[in-house]
Amino acid sequence: MNIKDIISKALGSKNAAAGLIIVVLFGLVALFAPILAPSSGRDAYQMPQGGYSIEPQAPNAQHYFGTTENQYDLYYGIVWGSRMAFKVGITVVFFALLIGIIIGGAAGFAGGWTDEILMRLTDIIFAVPSMVLAMVIAAMLGRDLDNMMIALTVVSWPSYARLVRGGVLSVKEREFVLAARALGASPLRIFAKHIMPNAIYPVVIMASLDIGYIVLTAASLSFLGLGSPVGTADWGQLVALSRNWILGGHGNPFAYWYTIAVPGGALLLFVLAWNLLGDAFRDILDTSSRKA
């Protein structure tokens, strides 16, 4: 099956189409963030603080979604948080995929000891649940956005490396590779021209669908206070800011419902959309589940 067939077949399902629409909407919000929520400060990802009162404010004309603890505007946080989600998701997937392709490709093509050593390297990363390992790495590197993305990349590349290696191994024995070899093509040319293009595209599709999962892990880290710095427009952090208010106040247990519903809802929708898309593609590509 080629890429066109796979994509058109996957998007034929209602669930996947719904997922795609939501992802595109988030993409538009992220793209037009500077217009939707103009920033005044130097760093637009830093949420402006409207005052110093800690009590959240309910949605009103000034703050469409209300404000959270310490007067961070939820609307601003959601809009720039979408941009942050794509930034984190795309960056991590890109670098994890790059490392995965290089290491997995080398392991599959070279075989022997190279293969053995590189695959044992992936075993080491797989030996700790990815959430736990990401947490530990992020903590030791220090609370910072780049460090969080490094931690996520470190825990993400091994699964891509294994998939690429598997792809290379199966393509390596195909007739067109034997033909190229018989024609006297150099190993490097065979690898770059014949094996890689055919081995990596399912992995590239799978990896890009992992953006939802990566954003979820990133949000978890931020929730624990190990991700983006204080005040960054980041959904996980916004949820963390609601923790002190879940018991409500003024005799109403749900008085501050928006502090959790708004950022939690955005995160849920974003992740769900990617999972709807991912499910459809996974059915077609039929790679066994590999998430820890």
Next chain:
Amino acid sequence: MFRYILRRLLMLPLVMLGVTFFLFFLTQRLSPEMRASLYIQDPRQMDSLEEVIEKYGLNDPMPVQYFRWLKGAVKGDLGYSESANMPVTSAIKAYLPATIQLAVAAIILVVLFGVWLGIISAKYKDGFTDNLIRFFVLAGFSLPIFVLGLILLMIFYGKLGWFAPGEYSFTADMIIHSPNFKTYTGFLLIDSLLNLNFYVFFDVLKHLVLPAVTLCIGSFALMVRVMRSSMLEELNKDYVRSARARGLSEFKVIYEHAGLNAMIPVVTLASIQFIRLLGGTVIVETVFDYPGIGRWGVECAQQLDIAGVMGFSLMVAVLFVLGNLAADILYTAIDPRIRLK
């Protein structure tokens, strides 16, 4: 089969060596003062940090330091956890039972409801019920567990007051720490039964409800999907047709005949998911302030309690690797048609 297990067991120390080396490498970014806790057993030693740094050569080249640490670690000397206020090994002993209790409760829920939903989903394949189940299961998979946990607390603690965070109530705490209450296993559910103290038993069980529900919600997706496809396969087999032909009730055909056979893959999946829940406990225990290994791990990470972080990751890694191996073995043991290479 035997050789495969042997090979995996032989790989285990190598993998652990890799994990610890990697983590130790990361700790080198921190100052020697912060790393001193890796070597001490008694907090009073912290008063003379220079001595500790000198004695354990915390400014030596990294490999030298690593082997010195490894020598101690092999003997079970993992340092002193400042966030737990006790040696790392004691902290693990103190916190692990609560986490296992939580994970067992969660996996029971996953298997019971996952199997049931999977059977229904298969029975009404592609119908409304099937689609509804599949959508909700996927939504559960996409729901961030910290968001779900906070919402459940809002409703069941804030509004209804049914369940509270923590591992047990204040009254139960008094009983557990009274001299009459004997600790046998460290698992409060078991210990309370052995003490014939049903108040504590139900109190602990009640406190397990919300964390267990939160922890398991993301695991249904895979369980229902596997059960559904396994069930569909069984329903197409000849013995189901003959059971129907013999006039058995639909209930018997579905639950007793096809259902039981379709559960074979569920057993392996459950053992794998049980291990995977460990990653989730980190967040669930933090949200519910549940004193298990996960909450301790988060505290260690937040406070940069290096001895704690190392001990926690090491323990999780050992559990994770052994658990995955056990799942593999179970997989072949339960179904003789499968043979590992």
